[in-house]
Amino acid sequence: MQGDLHLHTDWSDGLDSVEDMVAEAIRRGCSYVAVSDHTAYHVAANGLSAEQLLAQWEAIDRLQRRYPSIVILKGAEVDILPDGTLDISDDILQRADIVMASVHRHSDMEPRALTRRLIRAMENPLVNVLAHPTGRSIGQSDYRVDVEELLCTAARLGVALEINCAPNRLDLDERLARRCDDLGIALAIGSDAHSVGEMDQFSLGVGVARRARCTSHSILNARSSQELRAWLDSHRNG
Ligand SMILES: [Zn+2]
Numbered sequence: 734m735q736g737d738l739h740l741h742t743d744w745s746d747g748l749d750s751v752e753d754m755v756a757e758a759i760r761r762g763c764s765y766v767a768v769s770d771h772t773a774y775h776v777a778a779n780g781l782s783a784e785q786l787l788a789q790w791e792a793i794d795r796l797q798r799r800y801p802s803i804v805i806l807k808g809a810e811v812d813i814l815p816d817g818t819l820d821i822s823d824d825i826l827q828r829a830d831i832v833m834a835s836v837h838r839h840s841d842m843e844p845r846a847l848t849r850r851l852i853r854a855m856e857n858p859l860v861n862v863l864a865h866p867t868g869r870s871i872g873q874s875d876y877r878v879d880v881e882e883l884l885c886t887a888a889r890l891g892v893a894l895e896i897n898c899a900p901n902r903l904d905l906d907e908r909l910a911r912r913c914d915d916l917g918i919a920l921a922i923g924s925d926a927h928s929v930g931e932m933d934q935f936s937l938g939v940g941v942a943r944r945a946r947c948t949s950h951s952i953l954n955a956r957s958s959q960e961l962r963a964w965l966d967s968h969r970n971g
């Protein structure tokens with residue numbers, strides 16, 4: 734595994750600074766990390782406005798110069814609004830290295846409407862990864878969504894699906910990760926760490942991928958930073 738594709742910092746609801754998270758990633762031997770804080774619609778998570786996001790990416794550019802041994806990907810975990818559009822505009826997201834989209838609010842929609850909402854988000858060519866795609870929440874209710882239709886859409890559009898490593902999510906699970914591997918869908922393992930310590934969660938997602946017997950070919954973070962960049966660029970260019 735070459736890097737972690739889902740990290741939060743104290744810019745949104747994480748506990749530690751970007752620099753703390755980057756330093757820990759270097760200590761863990763990562764060759765890249767994606768900083769993917771929440772955006773504005775996720776009010777409870779102190780989500781960033783477009784202006785704050787741009788300010789964070791400028792700060793990351795400065796930090797990158799001080800840490801040449803790791804690639805810091807400028808990202809965001811943008812919220813998918815009830816109509817399937819995103820809470821940050823395309824002209825801002827174009828400047829990101831990696832865009833993840835996910836639902837955090839009003840997920841209790843009628844299944845067809847929720848499925849359409851997620852598909853519309855994936856249809857935005859700037860969205861690289863659908864994070865915690867099925868809304869699995871262990872001990873609580875999951876999204877009521879047509880998972881097979883989500884997977885077929887991801888395969889058709891070349892959008893990656895996440896194996897989210899948060900212990901209460903583990904979303905996708907190993908059964909769906911196996912299905913993605915069969916369908917040729919790229920999988921992005923993300924710790925969803927909100928602190929340096931939570932970066933340990935990453936191994937839980939690797940365990941899901943192993944139980945699913947995924948090949949390294951289907952795991953985005955098994956790729957080198959150059960290969961990952963090439964995948965991100967090719968996705969964006971359709
Ligand atoms: Zn999330």
Ligand SMILES: [Zn+2]
Nearest residue numbers: 739741810925
């Ligand atoms: Zn997250």
